[in-house]
Amino acid sequence: EIVLTQSPGTLSLSPGERATLSCRASQSVGSSSLVWYQQRPGQAPRLVMYAASSRATGIPDRFSGSGSGTDFTLTISRLEPEDFAVYYCQQYGSSPWTFGQGTKVEIK
Amino acid sequence: QVQLQESGPGLVKPSQTLSLTCSVSGASISGGDYYWSWIRQHPGKGLEWIGYIYNSGRSSYYNPSLKSRVTISEDTSKNQFSLDLNSVTAADTAVYYCARERPAGILVDWGQGTLVTVSS
Numbered sequence: 001e002i003v004l005t006q007s008p009g010t011l012s013l014s015p016g017e018r019a020t021l022s023c024r025a026s027q028s029v030g031s032s033s034l035v036w037y038q039q040r041p042g043q044a045p046r047l048v049m050y051a052a053s054s055r056a057t058g059i060p061d062r063f064s065g066s067g068s069g070t071d072f073t074l075t076i077s078r079l080e081p082e083d084f085a086v087y088y089c090q091q092y093g094s095s096p097w098t099f100g101q102g103t104k105v106e107i108k
Numbered sequence: 109q110v111q112l113q114e115s116g117p118g119l120v121k122p123s124q125t126l127s128l129t130c131s132v133s134g135a136s137i138s139g140g141d142y143y144w145s146w147i148r149q150h151p152g153k154g155l156e157w158i159g160y161i162y163n164s165g166r167s168s169y170y171n172p173s174l175k176s177r178v179t180i181s182e183d184t185s186k187n188q189f190s191l192d193l194n195s196v197t198a199a200d201t202a203v204y205y206c207a208r209e210r211p212a213g214i215l216v217d218w219g220q221g222t223l224v225t226v227s228s
Contacts, residue, residue: 044219088155092214
């Protein structure tokens with residue numbers, strides 16, 4: 001199965017700053033089949049990005065995704081208070097679907 | 109708006125079967141356009157995809173790591189689908205989520221999750 005490694009584990013930033021989250025796969029993820037989820041404390045994950053770079057419904061344009069092959073990035077251009085959360089990447093290019101361990105974006 | 113809600117016992121004894129149900133509103137699970145999935149999250153840890161059912165219950169796919177112990181089924185008359193995980197141990201203690209999956213692999217809608225603890 002494909003192992004996803006996210007970095008950094010924790011990102012300490014201030015509102016208004018730019019966040020760059022990385023997700024690296026142990027082998028190539030076919031057709032850029034990668035999604036990002038946001039999980040706030042006590043809540044279920046929420047779809048943010050799919051197909052590596054397509055924003056999900058209702059996701060503001062300060063969120064962007066990029067990458068292909070084994071390296072993917074989620075960027076939040078200007079952090080809003082509601083963006084502080086844990087972000088998970090997940091690949092669906094090869095069964096079983098697998099998740100990264102998460103990156104926590106916390107308020108500095 | 110599609111809503112999913114998990115239900116079932118919060119405490120299961122070791123070696124027994126964990127059984128959960130997901131009730132769906134706002135979409136028909138027999139519609140054929142989506143898969144219906146289960147995912148779990150161990151306390152303070154990451155996410156693990158368990159499996160899904162589709163094609164009006166005629167097809168399913170499970171994570172190989174759990175395949176020998178998992179069954180996902182559906183009851184279209186109640187618009188519900190279910191998870192059975194047998195021979196549980198403490199390692200199966202987790203928050204269990206049900207989700208609607210856009211084929212294949214994009215989990216677009218999630219339930220709020222339910223904590224299941226395996227303990228005697």
